[in-house]
């Protein structure tokens with residue numbers, strides 16, 4: 014029988030429901046796996062074992078009282094960007110040293126109401142700025158499939174702990190690909206919901222118009238379940254949408270017959286690693302075999318996506334990160350002579366290089382004299398990108414693309430060249446700019462035994478569709494059953 | 501050389517909403533520091549703003565009262581600058597799409613009526629309050645996030661008196677519309693003043709300076725008077741005006757530089773991605789239009805018409821919404837509204853001015869005033885006693901009829917008692933009696949006074965007058 018920590022959410026929940034064990038046993042086993050493996054993987058920034066056990070015991074007590082929560086007793090790893098009441102929430106940054114959340118993010122509160130446990134703060138790129146998790150101020154996370162490789166980012170800790178079976182499920186956030194890229198590099202499922210589908214309240218903002226919380230799971234069913242619990246309008250987030258939440262599990266099993274899947278030609282270009290390209294082509298043929306019609310489509314604004322993304326994201330970040338000033342919480346340098354001395358020295362000491370780079374870039378593009386040339390123009394291009402997708406979704410149900418041009422690369426390989434690193438987001442950032450949804454599902458391995466992810470892109474509120482495509486593909490392949498060999 | 505003065509104002513008004521602009525925290529004044537705060541108004545990681553719809557309504561109502569064009573599509577922007585009293589280090593405000601555009605406020609100044617045009621009215625959030633205690637700085641964030649409406653005028657005022665008159669007229673409208681209580685002591689209304697002077701004959705406006713954060717009308721008048729004189733003196737001496745931001749030192753009565761144009765901030769405004777644009781339908785605006793309260797001028801006309809008051813009375817009463825409210829409530833129970841008006845215009849105004857109080861701070865109720873007037877009209881007390889009782893009601897409140905009994909102020913109308921007092925006065929003042937008989941009218945008034953004094957002010961003056969005349973003619 015599989016160990017607790019190897020289970021999916023559905024499997025763990027079923028085992029608990031059958032009375033074949035308790036949440037406490039589950040969490041104990043999980044903590045054991047973390048102790049054994051996280052020395053190599055380094056996916057967690059912090060695991061409060063005593064608190065985890067207390068939460069598990071509380072869940073067991075609730076179960077005895079007849080609580081029927083959809084996630085009762087199931088532990089979830091949380092990206093360090095999300096507020097969980099009483100836990101630290103440092104966003105992998107020194108500037109939030111000592112900060113503990115006084116409140117639950119809405120997504121966390123909804124998962125908690127269904128009985129979920131929050132075990133472990135997952136490592137990430139500082140303030141979600143990065144594609145490898147190497148920008149964490151505290152530690153480097155290693156890819157469980159090859160410890161010399163990056164796990165992707167920015168939700169790299171979440172991806173790595175799923176792959177290493179140090180978690181049952183995890184939450185990430187996706188601003189330009191930060192859920193999908195580590196899902197692809199670590200061989201798990203990662204879903205970026207439509208903008209406004211999941212409340213951002215309690216998600217420490219990187220780029221407010223792009224950020225979404227997304228589940229990172231061992232299979233599609235788990236992603237559907239976590240989305241089900243988190244989705245829906247929230248009065249605390251003005252950008253959350255009032256649209257009803259469909260029953261995601263209900264439509265999972267429909268086949269792909271009659272479905273039209275588009276291949277945007279701008280995503281099938283030279284520069285994609287041949288092994289990755291091969292995996293994607295195989296996956297496309299597989300979907301065709303399942304009854305889908307494959308068509309080529311065009312998204313002509315694609316070449317401008319990365320530039321647009323970095324202008325919009327950095328502009329918003331420059332304002333969002335202004336609140337970290339040493340006045341109310343977090344790091345404050347000693348012996349400041351005046352407030353401005355305190356700001357400059359606290360921020361100089363508290364932020365890492367990449368964060369500073371993006372704050373400066375964002376400040377620049379918003380500056381008087383440059384605003385029109387950069388920010389205003391980026392908004393116009395963003396509208397074109399959105400229009401491109403609206404057009405293709407008039408004739409397609411979903412799009413199939415690679416998640417990234419390569420599989421996981423070696424630690425340190427791209428740290429010297431930020432521009433090279435920014436290209437990791439080339440196939441993912443457009444989705445955030447357009448505010449639509451996408452997921453990454455494992456679709457093969459390179460010859461070096463590194464996982465490759467297939468990106469399935471859907472229109473706004475098309476989560477049902479992409480989950481259905483992902484599920485049909487996943488259930489007729491066995492990539493998800495492969496496990497890395499860690500410790 | 502003569503100089504022309506040009507003045508424009510930016511008035512910040514705290515709206516009287518129950519909760520803050522973007523969170524559910526209370527807005528009560530005077531709470532212990534940092535007790536009306538939450539993750540949103542403290543700028544905690546992950547917290548998000550949600551627009552207070554009541555603040556939108558109050559701002560649009562203000563626009564409707566001053567004839568602004570209501571923007572059917574407005575938005576909120578981030579204004580970026582670092583300051584310890586600003587939790588997010590950006591302020592959520594409205595940059596290029598304010599809620600209200602244009603409009604005008606009529607002012608009366610030195611016997612002249614004119615109109616000050618408005619540029620715009622927009623909505624933003626207030627900041628916290630910094631306090632400096634010896635070598636420490638502390639910040640109270642209770643005020644952070646309070647809805648703040650900014651009213652920007654055109655440079656339409658030409659003297660400190662006109663600026664003062666504008667502020668009075670604006671306050672009147674805001675109080676009438678229940679937009680803001682406009683308590684200056686609580687910082688409900690603060691303004692920035694822009695002013696410049698130019699020599700007669702010069703078409704182009706002079707270089708302007710801006711005096712920041714004034715919180716009394718008197719202060720605005722003082723600061724402008726000083727600053728305009730300073731500018732004129734500088735120009736007259738052949739100097740130049742530097743475009744700069746000033747603060748007014750009320751103790752020394754002078755303006756001093758805070759910063760010059762060279763170190764002006766680049767606020768890097770951009771649309772706040774956390775908030776959706778505010779779309780107002782024509783139906784919505786129309787519905788709010790239907791809720792518009794009566795304005796000072798309309799009320800003045802109505803008081804004149806409905807209560808048959810002289811125009812002067814109506815104008816004085818209508819000037820303060822709460823004075824007018826008090827009058828109308830008292831007049832409802834009175835036989836003659838003019839009598840109520842007389843009390844309001846004399847005793848009430850006199851005591852309010854003397855004690856520097858607003859009518860809502862005094863203890864007397866409209867019902868008590870109406871009761872007091874009834875006691876006079878039914879001859880239960882005389883006018884002198886009524887004034888004594890009014891002063892007590894003003895300070896302490898209470899029931900006038902009860903006070904009459906407690907203080908023994910009931911009017912004495914008994915002929916026998918009064919005749920004896922009249923006799924006593926005549927006997928004690930033979931000189932006055934002979935003066936009266938010699939035709940000196942003043943002597944009669946003196947004798948009347950003597951009788952009133954003997955009665956401890958309680959004698960019915962009409963009866964005393966009759967008795968005195970009768971006895972003196974004997």
Ligand SMILES: [Zn+2]
Pocket residue numbers: 520523524525536537538539540541542645
């Ligand atoms: Zn608050």
